[in-house]
Structures are given as C-alpha cells and as structure tokens.
Amino acid sequence: MADWTGWRFILTVCVTSVLVVEADIKAHTPVGQLFVFELQRETFQNEFEPFLKHYGRVYNDPMLFKCNMQSFPDLPGWLRFTQRHHYDNGFLYGTPLAQGKSMIEITVTNKRSYDTFRDRLIITIDPPAKRMPYQAEFFIPLREIEKVLPSTVQEEIRQDMMRMWKTDRLDFVNITSALDRGGRVPLPLAGHYEGVYVKVGSDQYFSECLLRLQTAEHRRQCEAGGRAKIPGDCKVCSYPGNCVTWCKSTLIDLSRPVIPPPAPTMGPGILDAGGVYEPPESPPPRDFLPDYIVTVIVPLALAIILCLLLAYIMCCRREGVYRRDGKTPDIQLYHHHTIHGNTSELRSMAGCRGVPPPLSTLSMFNARTGETAPPFQTDSPSIPLILAQQEINTDTLPR
Incomplete structure (x- = not known):
C-alpha cells in the first residue's frame, strides 16, 4: 500500500508538470500616474515547491529577480526595478508617459536550489484617467x-x-x-x-x-x-x-500652459532687384607674434641660460692642486697627490719598526709546540719531495 502511495505521488507530479500552462500576468495603468507591481517571493516559492506544503515542508528560500523587456536586455525608459536583498520582495515602478503595451519578462532564480522560473508581465497603458493640473x-x-x-x-x-x-x-x-x-x-x-x-x-x-x-x-x-x-x-x-x-x-x-516662443520669421531668400549683396565682415586679423614669443622664445632663452650657468659651475669653478700654470686648480691632481703622500708615509713608518716579526710569520712554524725547523732545500735532487714533507712534519719526530 505504501508503494502504491509513492507511485501515485510521482504520477501526480509528472501529470501536473505536463498540464501546467504558464499564464501571463496582466496589469493596467493610466498615463501620468504611478505604477507599482510587487514581485512577492511567496508566490514564486509555490512555483518552485508546489507539493511540499501537503507534506509539511515549507521553504523560505532567497530569490533573485531579473526583469527585462521582451526581446531586449533592459527595461523600458519609464520603468525601474529594485530589490535590496534576496530575502526581500522586488518592485517594478514608474510613471508611463504614452499609451501602449509593455511586455516584461521576469526571471526568478532560487538561490538555495538554483532552479529557475520565468514568467511574463503584460502592462497595458491606458489613456489618462483624470486631469491633475x-x-x-x-x-x-x-x-x-x-x-x-x-x-x-x-x-x-x-x-x-x-x-x-x-x-x-x-x-x-x-x-x-x-x-x-x-x-x-x-x-x-x-x-x-x-x-x-x-x-x-x-x-x-x-x-x-x-x-x-x-x-x-x-x-x-x-x-x-x-x-x-x-x-x-x-x-x-x-x-x-x-x-x-x-x-x-x-x-x-500645470493649469497655465507655457506659451512657446514664436518661431523665427523666414525671409524669401531671394535678393531684391537692384540690390547689392553685402557679405558679413570678416574678423580683424590677429597678430600671433606675441604668443609665439611667450610660448617658444622665452622658454628657449631660459633653457640656454641655465645650460651656460651649469657648464660654468661644473667646468670653471673646480678647486684642488694647481696645474702647471700655477693658477688653475685641478681636483684630480689634488686627489693623486694625497694618495701618493699617504702611501709614502705608511712605507716610512713600516721601515722604522725594530721589533722582530712574530713567529707565526716565519716558515715551518708549528702552532701547537712553538718549534721551528730549519729550512730544507725541497728542490734538491738528493731528497725526495715526499720524504722531505714527512721529515718537515715535526709532530711525527721522536722526542
């Protein structure tokens, strides 16, 4: 019996989904008055979950509304749409200014299941119902x-x-x-x-x-x-x-209509017989020399003066050892003279030292015992190179 109930529910859902025919939403509004249409989430929630209410399951899903004119990406110029949050209802509002008919496609997206439902709103704009001056x-x-x-x-x-x-x-x-x-x-x-x-x-x-x-x-x-x-x-x-x-x-x-300004009177466009055509006076000639001087000559003169001043500072104001003429200083010669004098002074100080060099600077010095070995002629033909190296190592000598 339980199996038959489940199959009957599935069959009912399938038959209902086949027989459901989307009906257009129709609305009327007069010209010059406010039109407001509210897109309620509860209404479209029933379209997404039509049979869950019978089994005690009711959802409150967030929904996203998107509205556009049929076959166009946006809305008519007089109509606007607003929805602050996915849990809020959407509103189409505006004031039509001319008679006609607008077909609006409404696309609803369920943000929980990401199912999509599409509906159509037909707005019929009637003539003005009343005069409001x-x-x-x-x-x-x-x-x-x-x-x-x-x-x-x-x-x-x-x-x-x-x-x-x-x-x-x-x-x-x-x-x-x-x-x-x-x-x-x-x-x-x-x-x-x-x-x-x-x-x-x-x-x-x-x-x-x-x-x-x-x-x-x-x-x-x-x-x-x-x-x-x-x-x-x-x-x-x-x-x-x-x-x-x-x-x-x-x-x-608006009870007092605004009178438009009178249209300009147009002449026949034909010159009178015996008349002389007098063209309008051309503007007076303009002298562009002052503008050229201010924009080109003056900046160029300032640039040349600055270049000459910089060249004088870099080349003519150098200080240091005088050159051969004894009058013109040369900073490169001054640096060379200073280095040469310091080198000579260091050499003279090194030659005056009377202290013997430390043992660590002597050849064949053993850092651990402090002993020194007499120098050998390692290049002598009578002593092999390997034997000479072994004898030089004082750590292996018997004591």
Whole structure:
C-alpha cells in the first residue's frame, strides 16, 4: 500500500508538470500616474515547491529577480526595478508617459536550489484617467525607495498629504529615489537613509499652507539656514518617518500652459532687384607674434641660460692642486697627490719598526709546540719531495 502511495505521488507530479500552462500576468495603468507591481517571493516559492506544503515542508528560500523587456536586455525608459536583498520582495515602478503595451519578462532564480522560473508581465497603458493640473513634489528624508513602494506605506503618505492639501482627490504621480537625482549613497549605519521624492497631483487648487512654499519669506529662510518655519496645520505626519523636508518641496502648476516662443520669421531668400549683396565682415586679423614669443622664445632663452650657468659651475669653478700654470686648480691632481703622500708615509713608518716579526710569520712554524725547523732545500735532487714533507712534519719526530 505504501508503494502504491509513492507511485501515485510521482504520477501526480509528472501529470501536473505536463498540464501546467504558464499564464501571463496582466496589469493596467493610466498615463501620468504611478505604477507599482510587487514581485512577492511567496508566490514564486509555490512555483518552485508546489507539493511540499501537503507534506509539511515549507521553504523560505532567497530569490533573485531579473526583469527585462521582451526581446531586449533592459527595461523600458519609464520603468525601474529594485530589490535590496534576496530575502526581500522586488518592485517594478514608474510613471508611463504614452499609451501602449509593455511586455516584461521576469526571471526568478532560487538561490538555495538554483532552479529557475520565468514568467511574463503584460502592462497595458491606458489613456489618462483624470486631469491633475496641480502637482506638488515632497522630499521625505527618512525613507528608502523599497520602503515606500508597498501599498500600505503609500496609503499612509497619501493620508498625510490629503490633510495638508485639504482634499481627498489626490493621487500619486511619481516616486523617485534621491540617488536617481544625484544624491549621495548613505553610510550603511542605522539612521542613515537615501531619501525619497514623492510627487502627487490633484484637480483641486493648493491649500493655504502649501502656497507658503512660494512666498519670498520661505525662500529666504531656506537660503539662510536650510530650515523653514511651517505652521502647525502643515506639519502633519502620522509616522515620523513620513515627515517631509519643506525646503526641498516644490509646487507645480500645470493649469497655465507655457506659451512657446514664436518661431523665427523666414525671409524669401531671394535678393531684391537692384540690390547689392553685402557679405558679413570678416574678423580683424590677429597678430600671433606675441604668443609665439611667450610660448617658444622665452622658454628657449631660459633653457640656454641655465645650460651656460651649469657648464660654468661644473667646468670653471673646480678647486684642488694647481696645474702647471700655477693658477688653475685641478681636483684630480689634488686627489693623486694625497694618495701618493699617504702611501709614502705608511712605507716610512713600516721601515722604522725594530721589533722582530712574530713567529707565526716565519716558515715551518708549528702552532701547537712553538718549534721551528730549519729550512730544507725541497728542490734538491738528493731528497725526495715526499720524504722531505714527512721529515718537515715535526709532530711525527721522536722526542
């Protein structure tokens, strides 16, 4: 019975793996509004281990997400991806600016088993859902990009800004990390964050507390010390990490379209009859002689003067024994004269010694007994060389 249960499990796995059809993930977003899609590790964990939950085995594996546009190595220009750690979820976020459709390939790698799973996300970009001519961008210094993208945190920030704006018709336009704006990477310590720029929009005009951002007094306070005094009704943040920096916040009014400058008027390009063509005046001639003197002649003259000075010091300022003329000193002759005099002095001192030479310097001296042997004529034909060497050795002589 146990064998049949095992075979049934294997058969179920095989049949299920054959019948599984990868379904595309579909998402919709309007033009001009923030799009966020969260890649949850738990969802893809079920794809790697679909049958282990039934047997009491649940894994929490680290996963690596890689996203790119279909048939392309990177993402569209309006879309970005972030994943801080392999144990964190990934986020695709951005603000589309034109209608269309984007197909994103998602490749998931299980860092425990190194299995790979691939899925596809189809993003349909619809026409603008609403018109938001009044927009405001706020800087939140105590946040990081992946901590702001979850829907719960977005709702907290939205509720705070709705109280500041005095309206509930408020939507996110864009969320950008301060690193993408040229900010510096923070230290990997607690309490250091990269900061996030949050842009929201509405069809309602700005409130009174937001209009203070455009006053001259507010700009003067920011330029003086970097901090501006904000009334109590604007200091609304339910969580300290969601408080904004007012000196880095701006208001954007799109209700007044910017009139482009008029195009230049083009003439017919035909010279009037009887007219005379007058070409533009050529620039005045320029004399390059002063530049040539400063860049070439002056450095060359300085180099020649330095060479002559060095030659005079090396050749004409030598000291020592005078030459044959008795006036010009010669340092080589002086060295030679000094060596010759020292040698003569050492020889005269050696000749005046009256002490007999030590015995160790004499020939045929025995260092152990102190005896000396008379010199032999080792080259005599009557004494063999080997016999003479044996007799010379005084250690073997009888005493």
